[in-house]
Amino acid sequence: MNYRHAYHAGNFADVAKHIALVAILEYLKRKEKGFVVIDTHAGRGMYDLLGAEATKTSEALAGIEKIRHLQEPLPEGLATYLDLVRAAGASKYPGSPLIAARLLRPQDRLVAIEKHPEEAAALSKELAPAPRAQVLIADGYSRLLTLLPPYERRGVILVDPPFEAADEFQVLAGTVIAALRKFATGVYMVWYPIKSAARAASFCGELLSAGATSLLRLEISREEPGQGMRAAGLLVINPPFGFSEQMVSIGDKLKQPLAARLGIQWLAGGP
Ligand SMILES: C[S@@+](CC[C@H](N)C(=O)[O-])C[C@H]1O[C@@H](n2cnc3c(N)ncnc32)[C@H](O)[C@@H]1O
Structure with a gap:
């Protein structure tokens, strides 16, 4: 477990994932009934963009810093x-559990799972003021299955692993x-890096053949060459009605400042 998200927080792929999370939560909040957010690989919650890790990669400069001041x-x-x-x-960047916690209503709740003890401890501190948030130090994959179905019968599950292990796609x-x-x-919401287009496509195929009847694929790819990851995907199973159209408008807004293309495709279902 060497991966630390502090090296990557606020990069172009993080930004796209977090915008999609916000858009989905906003759609869910249109109904009064409460829901749960389960973040299986939650990270430490808040990232210091001037810290040693972030400044070593400078990934946020080509991500959040390109759009922070959009009007x-x-x-x-x-x-x-x-x-x-x-x-x-x-100089700070909030990760997925903090973003979710800030958007939840009193009838909603957050379960954030993080396996690394130091990251989990930092996250617990960040989430201490959030009464409806719970941090579990555990393996996100196996723990998720014990939490389903949630009693609310409404929920968002973000699965955002580090892709350190050779069999991560398989386990995911x-x-x-x-689940x-x-x-x-x-x-x-299932995040994956695109290092090999064929591997990413076969992963999407596996989920399709598992019977997901409403499956949307978002893929963000940088147009300019640079260090680090070039493209990443987010599979959204059962996206809320209207989400794909909103992501099209968001992709148009981000294209120029991020120098990145957001491809959106229904793999199953759709309007
Ligand atoms: C990509 S980062 C998460 C970023 C976070 N979701 C966000 O968007 O702000 C992946 C996290 O998973 C943690 N992790 C690694 N293996 C894990 C496992 N089996 N279960 C839960 N967390 C794990 C790592 O310590 C790391 O903090």
């Missing part, structure tokens, strides 16, 4: 996301398929 008019999900990031402070696919069997109506 209205902005699509709703993007505007809310930028408000949240700016509220964290100029197996876990999501098992779908227990909670078929959940909204699942």
